[in-house]
Amino acid sequence: MPSLPLDTPTVHRAALPAAMLLPLLLSACGGGNAVLATESANPAAACAALSTNAQLSSTTLSTSYVPPGTRRPGGAATGDFLPGHCVVTGAINPRVGVDGKNYAIGFQLSLPDRWNGRFLFIGGGGNDGILRDTSLSSSISGGTPSPLGQGFAVVSTDAGHTGTSASFGADPQARIDHAYNAYDKTAVASKSLISTRYGRKPDYSYFSGCSGGGRQGMMFSQRFPDYFDGITAGAPAMRVSSGATVAAMWNTIQFNTIAPQDATGNRILSKAFSSTDLKLVANAVNASCDAADGVVDGLAQNVNACKAFDPSVLQCSGGKTDSCLSSAQVGALKSVFAGPRNSAGKALYTGQPWDAGLAAPGWRSWTLGNSTTATPDARYITLMVDALVNEFFTPPDLSFNPLAFNFDTDPARMAAYSAIYDTYADDKLAAYKQRGGKLLFIHGMSDPIFSAFDTGDYYERLSANNGGVAATQNFARTFLVPGMNHCSGGPATDNFDSIQTMVDWVEKGVAPQSIAAKALPTNTDFPNRTRPLCPYPQFAKYKGSGSVEDASSFVCSAS
Structure with missing residues (x-):
């Protein structure tokens, strides 16, 4: 059995029930690194059992097992196959709204056979109303290989209603669900299912989203500050309404x-x-x-x-x-x-x-x-x-x-x-900071709906309330992306792995001095160009020599 990456979280054996200790294996080629004890002799059966073993009230569940080597991320025709995993589709608090429509907090949770101990909640966007494909990455981290493929447990939610129209606004509870309640309930249910499937809670929990998903990340940092170790808020819709x-x-x-x-x-x-x-x-x-x-x-x-x-x-x-x-x-x-x-x-x-x-x-x-x-x-x-x-x-x-x-x-x-x-008013984030949470803002300079100036203004207020920019960068950093439109696109180096950046910060204590970014070959302005994204107020400055297409020719500078 191949070993997991060297940065796989350490297994806490004491937390595992005796029935799960037997499958614990040592890697034959990884220098004795432990492979996580998450495998089952019959993963399809373990997947099916979640529907009856789950300790969730007012929730209906259905499960589907995806064998290894049968599906690629997003159903793509080419590329690496996904590992074996269980897809859990749930509906929390089903009810009939005051408008006569059926409502429930829907979610999709993918649980890999070989779990790396990490939980990732990917945010939504727009008016929500759909379940985002949990085999894909966050909308603000297109450069991240499938987190599910890496061994993350991944969840998304429809935010409490079905369909991308905002007509759910006629129901008062649906409004509350879309504001914050659906995300709370989805996160709690997901962690419970993870504990049921693997016998322990996640070692590390992450949230990543853009636009409405960025707002959702900020909501978690304020209303539920103990849920996540790291939150990435792209183009955060902090003042959308x-x-x-x-x-x-x-x-x-x-x-x-x-x-x-x-x-x-x-x-x-x-x-x-x-x-x-x-x-x-x-x-x-x-x-x-x-x-x-x-x-x-x-x-x-x-x-x-x-x-x-x-x-x-x-x-x-x-x-x-x-x-x-x-x-x-x-x-x-x-x-x-x-x-x-x-x-x-x-x-x-x-x-x-x-x-x-x-x-x-x-x-x-x-x-x-x-x-x-x-x-x-x-x-x-x-x-x-x-x-x-x-x-x-x-x-x-x-x-x-x-x-x-x-x-x-x-x-x-x-x-x-x-x-x-809205989430712009809390510019202290005292509870999230105290619990040791990390926060990344990422925003395109040509975002036509949520202004990068608004994110910059919030970050400056946050810094003023937390001892200045230098002190604030210990737990929150902002990265502006020149040329980028809303969450992606434009004449920009808009492809980067913000999820791994956050993992390194949370788990290794390596605060991002820059984020490696590139323009894809299909970018008609700068195909294959690379740049460092720099933490605000720094920017990528040309060193004076070297190819302008290469990130190594630039350095993060404040002047």
Whole structure:
């Protein structure tokens, strides 16, 4: 039997029941390293027995055993096969909501035959409502080989409802489940099932997610600080129901106002800016600040150098052409990137960073969409308005017109839900820090829905409350990704293994001085480029020699 990796957590034999000590084997080729005693003579039978042996109330379970060598992560046609594992599908607290619909907290837990002692909860996103494939990695760690394939026990949840529509907002309990209760119940149930299957609790527990999943990670750090040893919060939606959604309405109104009209006078949102227009802006941003990291290479690593960019440099002196922007376009960009305000001038959310990733498809899909008609398909409309009218408003207001959003009065209608859903207010994390938890923030600089400035602002407040940045980095670090859109994509080195980074920090005490990142061969801007992602406030600075495609030519620097 091959040995597990050398960093496999140590087995605590005293915690194992006598019946499980017999399968404990010593590796024949690993220098005497113990192989975890998690195997069963009949893993398929052990999987089936979970349905009856589980100590869970108000929960229905079904199990399915996947033999080794029969399935690849995500059902891929090529690549390494998964090990044998048990897939447990559960439904906690099934009930009928006040809207007459059936509800339950659904979850999917995959338990490998040969467990490495680690538990990973992968976060959701959007309006949730689906069970994410637990054979895949977290949405903020595309560079991580399948954690299940590595021996992690992995769980996901639908957050208490089925379907990606936010119509569940009509049921008060479904709102609470989506805010925090579903994650609590899923984590507790998962750890109970792990104990039933393996005879002991996890050695280490991790959470990793992006967008809504990042919000869920922050929720755990605050409401349930003892559940996880390490939490990775990508593009954390910390102010989604009180800030980012307001910004989405603001941005939609600004862009729609300047969009051309169809034959009936209706505006075509996607045509407010052509792809050529956005590329023009991206090139101007790089011309303004790319060199501030020591080399002109199409990636502005020194993000603070871009704050002074002014799109007025692109304004046409005469008629509109492909080499300049109209005054209306310049004005809309200024308003959007400055962020929403009420009539008194009070900021309602942070602005957006100037970054060349705004010309990438991921930025357009959120802000402008691609519809060639007056029926918009931007995710600001298709996703955020759905969440706003069904869930973020209290009570729901399904007839609301987003183009009529009132920035003086409508934010108050979002405050009640924000109090239980948003996570920006706790900027101390005292309990999570005290229990020794580690926290990673990862955020793309061209994220069009959750501003990297908002994460930076939160981290600065967190640092101020914990003895400064140097002291705060002992338990929380922030990594900004130039060029990256929402969770991935864009002209960026957006492929990295944040899960292994967290494992090394938690289990070995190796705090990340940088995270190795690369652009995939399919990246049309910088195929195969590598870079170090640096902990804020540092950035990747060119050393002065070496290939600009190679991470070894860069060093993390604060100046």
